[in-house]
Amino acid sequence: xxxxxxxxxxLTLLPEKASTAHVRAWTHAGNSAAVxxxxxxxxxxxxxxxxxxxxxxxxxxxxxxxENPFYGLRRTxxxxxxxxxxxxxxxxxxxxxxxxxxxxxxxxxYPRVAVAGYSMGGHMAAITAAVSPFPLxxxxxxxxxxxSSVYTRGLLSWSVDFTGLGGGSTQRAAxxxxxxxLFTVADVNCFPPPMRSDAAVIAGCxxxxxxxxxxxxxxxxxxxxxxxxxxxxGHFSALLSSRRTLRDCIADAxxxx
Numbered sequence: 001x002x003x004x005x006x007x008x009x010x011l012t013l014l015p016e017k018a019s020t021a022h023v024r025a026w027t028h029a030g031n032s033a034a035v036x037x038x039x040x041x042x043x044x045x046x047x048x049x050x051x052x053x054x055x056x057x058x059x060x061x062x063x064x065x066x067e068n069p070f071y072g073l074r075r076t077x078x079x080x081x082x083x084x085x086x087x088x089x090x091x092x093x094x095x096x097x098x099x100x101x102x103x104x105x106x107x108x109x110y111p112r113v114a115v116a117g118y119s120m121g122g123h124m125a126a127i128t129a130a131v132s133p134f135p136l137x138x139x140x141x142x143x144x145x146x147x148s149s150v151y152t153r154g155l156l157s158w159s160v161d162f163t164g165l166g167g168g169s170t171q172r173a174a175x176x177x178x179x180x181x182l183f184t185v186a187d188v189n190c191f192p193p194p195m196r197s198d199a200a201v202i203a204g205c206x207x208x209x210x211x212x213x214x215x216x217x218x219x220x221x222x223x224x225x226x227x228x229x230x231x232x233x234g235h236f237s238a239l240l241s242s243r244r245t246l247r248d249c250i251a252d253a254x255x256x257x
Contacts, residue, residue, distance in 0.1 A: 002026045008102050009069070011094040011160040018074040018090075021098045022067040026050070026057050032060040033254045034110040035139075038117035038124050044072040044078060052118075052243050059251050062110070064102060092186060095124045100132050104193070108133060112257045114199075118142050118248045119210070119235065122203075123188070125237040126219060129200065130191035137253040141206065141246055142235055144215025145222060157161050163234040180238040189222045198225030199256035201249040 002024060009021045024046045035056070037049055057063055067074055067089045070083055093135055109243070114137035117125035122143030129138035184190070194200065200223050200250045204216035207244050220228040228250060231242045238246065 001028070007101070010097045011090070011216075013088055014069055014094055017076045018069040018094070020074065021069075021094075021102075022073045023102065024050075024065045026061065026063040028057050031057065031060050031062045032110060033060055033112040033114065033257075034064060034106045035114040035116050035250055035254065036064045036066060036102055036106070036125075036128075036136075037116070037250075038066055038095055038121035039068045039097060040117065040119040040121045040129075041073065042070070042071075043121070044080070047238070049118075052239055053116075053247060053250065056247050056250060059247075061114075061251065061254055064106070066095070066098060066102065092120070092124055092127075095121075096128050097133065099124070099128045101234070103128070103132060103136060104134070104148055105242055110229065112254055114138060114250065114254050114257075116141065116253070118198075118239070118246070123186075125187065126188045126200075126202075127191065130188055131193040133196065135196040135199070135257065137196065137257050138194060139201045139203070139250040139253045140201045140219065141210055141249060142205050142231075142238060143202070143219070144204070144211045145189045145219040146184070146215055188219055193223045195196055196257060197223035197252055200226040201229065201253040201256075202226055203246070203249050205228045205231050205233050205235050205238050207232075207237075208248065209234045 003026050006020050006022050009019050037053055049065050070076055070087060103113050115125045115128045116139035118141045122140040126140040128163050155172055202220045220226050231245055233242050
């Protein structure tokens with residue numbers, strides 16, 4: 001059974017059109033665990049995550065999919081294509097605050113709760129786990145300790161307008177450096193490990209051109225007792241070829257609680 005719900009975002013800095021958090025829940029009678037699954041970059045709606053992670057409901061885990069600020073039902077004028085660097089900062093902050101608020105609510109009904117996500121969703125899931133003052137499992141999939149290398153060194157850096165950020169072509173290098181410094185505030189290693197870092201599964205893709213292997217390994221090293229797995233696929237192909245493995249990562253993290 002699935003149902004849609006909404007609540008006011010605890011992040012009051014969001015523009016009005018993005019200030020309502022939207023969530024879709026898939027539940028089954030008798031399930032004793034719940035996982036909040038955060039969206040990746042440009043993942044609007046719930047369909048992709050439902051296809052990838054939906055079968056977990058038959059493994060005793062209820063699913064709660066959240067919509068990112070500025071995406072889908074929360075679009076502002078111009079849509080995701082016109083999101084600025086400052087908008088992106090509000091987006092990820094909203095993702096963490098909203099996921100933590102939902103998890104706090106779910107703890108009243110479930111003995112075990114978890115947070116998970118893929119790519120940007122996995123990175124934000126890791127931060128959510130790190131800043132939550134209660135035990136929870138975490139599955140950080142295709143993610144690393146910091147997103148700075150993704151936007152300044154990986155393939156996604158090609159989409160960043162460093163000339164516009166720097167105010168001219170001669171300032172591209174300086175703009176890249178400033179952006180890299182900005183992302184340090186969202187480095188998971190700047191936060192203490194989660195209360196149950198032993199209930200964390202961190203997965204990297206062996207042929208990932210976006211998230212550096214060193215960032216995935218750095219997150220694993222910072223979380224004592226965490227499990228590191230490597231998926232023999234690329235950043236996008238894993239969502240097609242390795243769905244069972246991705247689901248296993250979440251189920252195994254929950255099982256460790």
